[in-house]
Every structure is written in structure tokens, then in C-alpha cells.
Amino acid sequence: MDAALWAFGRGTGVVSLVALTVTVLLGILTRSGRPLPGLPRFSITLVHRNVALVACAFVVLHVVLLFFDSFAQLTVLDFVVPFFGSFLPFWQGLGTVAVDLLIAIIVTALLRNRLGLRTFRVVHWLTYALWPIALAHAIGNGTDGTSVWFLWLAGLSTLAVLAAVAWRVSARFVEFRSVRTGQLS
Amino acid sequence: MTVAELTGTARLFRAGSPTFAAHHAVYGSLPSVTAPDAPDALIDELRRSGLEGRGGAGFPVWRKLASVLANSSVLADSSGLANSSVLANSSALANSAGRGSSQRQPVVIGNGADGEPLSHKDETLLRQAPHLVLDGLLLCQAVVRASDVSLYVGAASAAAVRLAIAERPDALHVRVLIAPEDFVSGEATAVANAFEHGVSVPRDHIVHLSQSGVKKRPTLVQNVETLAQLALIARFGAEWFRSVGTASEPGTRLVTVSGDVGTPQLLEVAGGTSLRRIVDACAPLDEMPRAVLVGGYHGGWVPGDRLDSALSREALAPFGAAPGAGVIFVLGSGRCGLESAGAIADYLASQSARQCGPCINGLPAMASVLGSLAARSRDPRLPGELARLADLVTGRGSCSHPDGTARFVLSSLRAFETDVRAHLTGRCEVHGA
Amino acid sequence: MTNSPQPEPAALLHIDWTRCDGRGLCTELLPELLARDEWGYPLARTGSAAGSAAERSDIAIPPALRGAAADAVALCPRQALKLTSR
Known part of the structure; x- marks a missing residue:
């Protein structure tokens, strides 16, 4: 039973990370105002949103399954307060920080149309902190964190996100940027 | 600036001095308008007078007052918001209205930002x-039972206004806010924004200010000339007001005449006076001017051979102009209309509040095409492109700046039509080859 | 329950131009009503400067498109759209 929980805990962690990576990539893409071939803009937004919710579901599974696992020895406090774990407290603490950020980002995203644009946007920017913290947690804390296949996965994900961020800050990021003479304040 | 009058039209500057003593000696005491048996008497009088706003839009004054009054008496009753017609986000509006009657107390603002x-x-x-x-x-x-009263004025008039307020105990509660010297800062929603958030840029609105303005309270924004005319009507009545001017343009109005007439001059003229009489009163013209811009930079050009047109809505409509805020700019016979229009379009593009995409992008595009036309670029597509851009920006902003700029540009194409054709062949009707 | 034959108020899609950044989601969801101008901002297919300029900031929505309009309001990344009625 413990072995099964442990395996599920690891597996859901890896799936969460992949889903989070896809979410970040789609989030940056949708911000540019461009469609994908065969995927219109509103669909990108919807896929971004749904993959994010899938990532959340897997993060919840990941945390809950490991709570019942006897190796991990998690306490309720570890869900929200970082760096007090008994096993690898620093790397596990990063996971807790990532969960806290994720809660803030998801709640403000779900309430976006009530909170107004500014609050939503400021909190949503925390994603740029969430993603590397989650990745570091996976490498430092995960049983598979330093195995070759996972390092390949992590490396490719990092490259993809870095490329997207580089495109995000480049001059031609926004569609129509080249023909617009002024920018909104 | 000295104020000239055309015969028998001196009404607003009769005191001859800004002091309260001079004012009281000429006009007498402030009449009471809050008689319990006739609370709407002044609104009726204003309706009979036909007074329209003198800030530019020319909206009937009594209608605004009646609307603010109606919206203020709704108080905490949310039925007033049923008309506000908001399906989405209606809960937010309803909440703010339900917060108690003080939230619905009207705000009155005198707009003196030229x-x-x-x-x-x-x-x-x-x-x-x-x-x-x-x-x-x-x-x-008094009429709308407002709790907050303010004046929004340019820096140049603030000292005089503060001095006047200090002179009379009944006006000590009037707040003074300084308006920046931007083109769009006097737009009504920009005024409301200035009082609420301290930034004088227009804002989006789905209902009139008279329903939801400063802090969602019913807000009356009236131009200061409108207020002065209103003060005269309250004293002397609608019949007296209509005894000068025409049936459709009753009373007097202030006009600023500038351009090729020497120093700019301010005149008080009867409604419906011909443009020629107004221009002649400032500087008798030896030659026919090339054109006269009426209604300001959002107005339209009246060609020099059409100066018999009256300063009235009907007579100016064919030129895309209106009396507006009473701006008359004379373009002398030696000036190229397209060059002047190009410079004005550049200025208007620079005065965008940079909030709305079609304005930010469309106004510089229009100014650039008009500039090419003025520079005699031999591209026959230019006039068509200008008309297309003017159509594209119209109705697509939060204030009337794109619409007004488009109107001005189209008016320039019409008024200088023959010169447009000359410019496209590399010549200019004024400057020759 | 009411006997008065009240016509249903016309639904309008209001564009707040101070917020709109021309990201193009609404034009995809409502291609029948909205095109994009050369800078990417939504341009009402009905209503022109020659007609009523107001129709370009408050666009009438036929009943069949109300669902799509509600989606556009919900999905606008700049929260620049509102449903109103006349």
C-alpha cells in the first residue's frame, strides 16, 4: 500500500510539473494576442485555463497522497508553512511555497472579473516565481529528481519557458506591434 | 483681455469690475429659487429661455438640471438603476447606490477649463x-439640492475666482480645482475624473454623468458661461433672454476671435449674428479671408466667400461646424488652408489622452496623410485615405476627440477642395508653383 | 405574468476603449458583429460614421449571438466589454 501511494505521489508530481509548464507556455502565448494554427485565441485562453486547473488537481492529489504516505511524514502544517518538514526541509519547503503561490494565483484568476484587472495581473505575475520554484522542488525533493530522464524533461521545459520569456520581452511580441504607433498606458 | 460688444448685446460684463460691490450694484441680489410651492420654477424658465450649454456640445441646460434632479430624488431606491441598463456588473452599481442616501447627493461643477x-x-x-x-x-x-459645489478652472483664473469666493459668505463652500491645459481636460467625463481620481483624462461611461458621475453620484457639469447666462435668466426671465438673438439661437454668446485679426479678441454677440459682422468688428478686412474656422479645432471651416452665414447651428451644419464654445479663427488670404489644417491635425494628434487604440493610432495617421497633402505629395490616393481614416476613428473612443478630429479633417478636405486638387498636381492656390 | 406587451430591450455590447488592447478574442467569438481594424482593434460591422457613431461603441446583439457575446465579455483579457441594454 505504501509503495503504491509513493508511486502515485511521485507520478502526480511529475504530471503537475508538465501541466504547469504547458500552462505557462500557453499563458505567454495568449498574452501576445496571437492564435495557434488550428487553435483560435479564445481557445488558447480556455486551454490555458483548463490545463491550469488540471495541474491544480494533480497538485492536490500529489500533496494528499503524500500526506498519507509514511516515508514523507508530512504534517498538516507542511501544506501551508514552508521549511518545517522532517525530510529534506528546504526542498520540501519549496514545494509548500509553490502551493501557496498556486492558491493565490488560482483564486485571483477564478475571481478575475470581480477583482478587476490590476489585482489579477499583479498576482498573476507571481507565476514567473511559481514555476522555477516548483521545478527546483521537483529536482531537489523528488525521488526521480536527478535521474537522467527527468533532468532531460526539466532541461527541455526550462528551455521552452526561457524561449517564451525571451519572446515575451522582445519588441515584436504583441501582434500588430509593428503597425501601432503608440502603446496603451 | 478687453471685451467688445456688438450694439446692445452687453449683458455678461455690465458690472465693469470683478468686485462683488460692482456686481451687486448692477445685477442686484441673488434671487431665491427654492420657493416650496414651485420647486422647479427655474427649470421651467430655462426651458422657455432655450438656453443651451456654451461649453461646446450645446445640450439644453434645463434638461441636464431636470435629469440630475430626477436621479438625485431616487435616493436609495434602486429603481433608478433599472434605467441604467447594465446587465453585467449591475450588482456593483446597485450596491453603491444602496449605500444610503448620501451617496446619491448631487455634485455641481462649473467647468471653466478652456x-x-x-x-x-x-x-x-x-x-x-x-x-x-x-x-x-x-x-x-439650490435647484438640484447638491451637497458639493466646485469650480474647475485654468491656472490663470484661479486667483480671481478665489478672491471672489472670499468676498461673499454664501459661496465660501465652493471648492476650486485647477485644470491642466490639455485639450481634452475640459471634457465632462475628464472633469468628473479630475474630481474623483485627480487625473483629467476622459473615462468610459455607459450612463450620463447626470445619473452617475463623481463617485457614482448624479453630477451636473456646466460651462461657466452657461452658469452666468443662467444667473441672468433667473433674475430677468426667459422673455428678456430671448429679446436678443434669433428664435433658434436666443440670447447672447461669447466668441473668441483670433488668427489674422491682430490680437485675439473677445466679443459678446447676439445669437445668429453673421460671421462677417463678427470678423469685421475685430479687424475690418481689406481682402476676403481664405476661410474662417468656426467652433474650434473640433469645428469646421467656412470658406471666405460664405461669411454671410450666421453663427447658428443650422447655418453652420453644412460646413460640419457649430457655434460650440464660440471659437472663430480667421485664416488670411495669404495662408494655405491645407498647411494650417495640417498643423492643427498634428496638434490634435498630440493631444490624445493615449487611452484608446483607434485614437492613439488613427489621429497620427490622419495628421500624417494631411501633412503629405499639404506638402503637395502627388499621390491621388491621399484624399480617399484621409476620408477612410476619418470614418475609421469616428465613434471609437471614450470621448469625442477622435470624432471631432475626424470632423475637422473632413471639413478641411471640403473647404479647400479646389486647393486639394491643386496640391495633388504640385501647385498651391495660395503659394503658386 | 405581465399583460403589457413590453418588447425585450435590445442587448448591447459596450466597448470600453480605454481598456481595449485589440487582443482579438471578441472578434473571433463574434465574427458576425466584429471585424478588426488595421491596428487589431474591434470594428463593428454594422453602424458607420455616416450612420450613428454611437453604434460602434455599443453594438446591438441579435438574440442568437447573446451567448457568444457573454463569452466574449467573460474571456476579454482586458475586461473591456460589458453587456448593457437600451
Whole structure:
């Protein structure tokens, strides 16, 4: 039973990370105002949103399954307060920080149309902190964190996100940027 | 600035001095308008007078007052918001309205920000006849039972206004806010924004200010000349007001005449006076001017051979112009209309509040095409492109700046039609080859 | 329950131009009503400057498109759209 929980805990962690990576990539893409071939803009937004919710579901599974696992020895406090774990407290603490950020980002995203644009946007920017913290947690804390296949996965994900961020800050990021003479304040 | 009058039209500057003593000696005491048996008497009188706003849009004054009054008496009853017609986000509006009656107490603002660089009437009125403006403000406050009363004025008139307020105990509660000298800062939603958030840029609105303005309270924004005229109507009545001017343009109005007439001049003229009489009163013209821009930079050009047109809505409509805020700019016979229009379009593009995409992008595009036309670029597509851009930006902004700029550009194409054709062949009707 | 034959108020899609950044989601969801101008901002297919300029900031929505309009309001990344009625 413990072995099964442990395996599920690891597996859901890896799936969460992949889903989070896809979410970040789609989030940056949708911000540019461009469609994908065969995927219109509103669909990108919807896929971004749904993959994010899938990532959340897997993060919840990941945390809950490991709570019942006897190796991990998690306490309720570890869900929200970082760096007090008994096993690898620093790397596990990063996971807790990532969960806290994720809660803030998801709640403000779900309430976006009530909170107004500014609050939503400021909190949503925390994603740029969430993603590397989650990745570091996976490498430092995960049983598979330093195995070759996972390092390949992590490396490719990092490259993809870095490329997207580089495109995000480049001059031609926004569609129509080249023909617009002024920018909104 | 000295104020000239055309025969028998001196009404607003009769006091001859900005002091309260001079004002009181000429106009007498502020009449009471809050008789319990006739609370709407002044609104009826204003309706009979036909007074329209003198800030530019020309909206009937009584209608605004009646609307603010109706929206203020709704108080905490949410039925007033049923008309506000908001399906989405209606809960937010309803909440703010339900917060108690104090939330619905009206706000009255006198708007004295001559956003138009060619207009000096509001500043001059505030400096030379501030008490007439204050009278109008206090009368509006009484009619709509407002709790907050303010004046929004340019820096040049602030000192005179503060001095006048200090002179009379009944106006001590009037707040003064300084308006920046931007073209769009006098737009009504920009005024409301200035009082609520301290930024004088227009804002999006789905309902009129009279329903939901400063802090969602019913807000009356009236031009200061309108307030001064209102103060006269309250004293002397609608019949007296209509005894000057025409049936459709009753009363007097202030006009600022500038351009090729020497120093700019301010005149008080009867409604419907011909443009020729107004221009002649400032500087008798030896030659026919090339054109006269009426209504300011958002107005339209009247060609020099059409100066018999009256300063009235009907007579100016064919030129895309309106009396507006009373700006008259004379373009002398030696000036190229397209060059002047190009410079004005450049200025208007620079005065965008940079909030709305079609304005940010469309106005510089229009200015650039008009600039090419003025520079005699031989591209026959230019006039068509200008008309296309003017159509593209119209109706697509939060204020009337794109619409007004488009109207001005189209008017320039019409008024200087033959010169447009000359420019496309590399010549100019004024400057020759 | 009411006997008065009240016509249903016309639904309008209001564009707040101070917020709109021309990201193009609404034009995809409502291609029948909205095109994009050369800078990417939504341009009402009905209503022109020659007609009523107001129709370009408050666009009438036929009943069949109300669902799509509600989606556009919900999905606008700049929260620049509102449903109103006349």
C-alpha cells in the first residue's frame, strides 16, 4: 500500500510539473494576442485555463497522497508553512511555497472579473516565481529528481519557458506591434 | 483681455469690475429659487429661455438640471438603476447606490477649463465677472439640492475666482480645482475624473454623468458661461433672454476671435449674428479671408466667400461646424488652408489622452496623410485615405476627440477642395508653383 | 405574468476603449458583429460614421449571438466589454 501511494505521489508530481509548464507556455502565448494554427485565441485562453486547473488537481492529489504516505511524514502544517518538514526541509519547503503561490494565483484568476484587472495581473505575475520554484522542488525533493530522464524533461521545459520569456520581452511580441504607433498606458 | 460688444448685446460684463460691490450694484441680489410651492420654477424658465450649454456640445441646460434632479430624488431606491441598463456588473452599481442616501447627493461643477487653445472666454469671464458665474453655480446647487459645489478652472483664473469666493459668505463652500491645459481636460467625463481620481483624462461611461458621475453620484457639469447666462435668466426671465438673438439661437454668446485679426479678441454677440459682422468688428478686412474656422479645432471651416452665414447651428451644419464654445479663427488670404489644417491635425494628434487604440493610432495617421497633402505629395490616393481614416476613428473612443478630429479633417478636405486638387498636381492656390 | 406587451430591450455590447488592447478574442467569438481594424482593434460591422457613431461603441446583439457575446465579455483579457441594454 505504501509503495503504491509513493508511486502515485511521485507520478502526480511529475504530471503537475508538465501541466504547469504547458500552462505557462500557453499563458505567454495568449498574452501576445496571437492564435495557434488550428487553435483560435479564445481557445488558447480556455486551454490555458483548463490545463491550469488540471495541474491544480494533480497538485492536490500529489500533496494528499503524500500526506498519507509514511516515508514523507508530512504534517498538516507542511501544506501551508514552508521549511518545517522532517525530510529534506528546504526542498520540501519549496514545494509548500509553490502551493501557496498556486492558491493565490488560482483564486485571483477564478475571481478575475470581480477583482478587476490590476489585482489579477499583479498576482498573476507571481507565476514567473511559481514555476522555477516548483521545478527546483521537483529536482531537489523528488525521488526521480536527478535521474537522467527527468533532468532531460526539466532541461527541455526550462528551455521552452526561457524561449517564451525571451519572446515575451522582445519588441515584436504583441501582434500588430509593428503597425501601432503608440502603446496603451 | 478687453471685451467688445456688438450694439446692445452687453449683458455678461455690465458690472465693469470683478468686485462683488460692482456686481451687486448692477445685477442686484441673488434671487431665491427654492420657493416650496414651485420647486422647479427655474427649470421651467430655462426651458422657455432655450438656453443651451456654451461649453461646446450645446445640450439644453434645463434638461441636464431636470435629469440630475430626477436621479438625485431616487435616493436609495434602486429603481433608478433599472434605467441604467447594465446587465453585467449591475450588482456593483446597485450596491453603491444602496449605500444610503448620501451617496446619491448631487455634485455641481462649473467647468471653466478652456481646453481649446483658441478660446479665452471662460478665463476672461472668470476674471472679470466671477460673481455672475458663482450666482449661476449657487442657483444650480439650490435647484438640484447638491451637497458639493466646485469650480474647475485654468491656472490663470484661479486667483480671481478665489478672491471672489472670499468676498461673499454664501459661496465660501465652493471648492476650486485647477485644470491642466490639455485639450481634452475640459471634457465632462475628464472633469468628473479630475474630481474623483485627480487625473483629467476622459473615462468610459455607459450612463450620463447626470445619473452617475463623481463617485457614482448624479453630477451636473456646466460651462461657466452657461452658469452666468443662467444667473441672468433667473433674475430677468426667459422673455428678456430671448429679446436678443434669433428664435433658434436666443440670447447672447461669447466668441473668441483670433488668427489674422491682430490680437485675439473677445466679443459678446447676439445669437445668429453673421460671421462677417463678427470678423469685421475685430479687424475690418481689406481682402476676403481664405476661410474662417468656426467652433474650434473640433469645428469646421467656412470658406471666405460664405461669411454671410450666421453663427447658428443650422447655418453652420453644412460646413460640419457649430457655434460650440464660440471659437472663430480667421485664416488670411495669404495662408494655405491645407498647411494650417495640417498643423492643427498634428496638434490634435498630440493631444490624445493615449487611452484608446483607434485614437492613439488613427489621429497620427490622419495628421500624417494631411501633412503629405499639404506638402503637395502627388499621390491621388491621399484624399480617399484621409476620408477612410476619418470614418475609421469616428465613434471609437471614450470621448469625442477622435470624432471631432475626424470632423475637422473632413471639413478641411471640403473647404479647400479646389486647393486639394491643386496640391495633388504640385501647385498651391495660395503659394503658386 | 405581465399583460403589457413590453418588447425585450435590445442587448448591447459596450466597448470600453480605454481598456481595449485589440487582443482579438471578441472578434473571433463574434465574427458576425466584429471585424478588426488595421491596428487589431474591434470594428463593428454594422453602424458607420455616416450612420450613428454611437453604434460602434455599443453594438446591438441579435438574440442568437447573446451567448457568444457573454463569452466574449467573460474571456476579454482586458475586461473591456460589458453587456448593457437600451
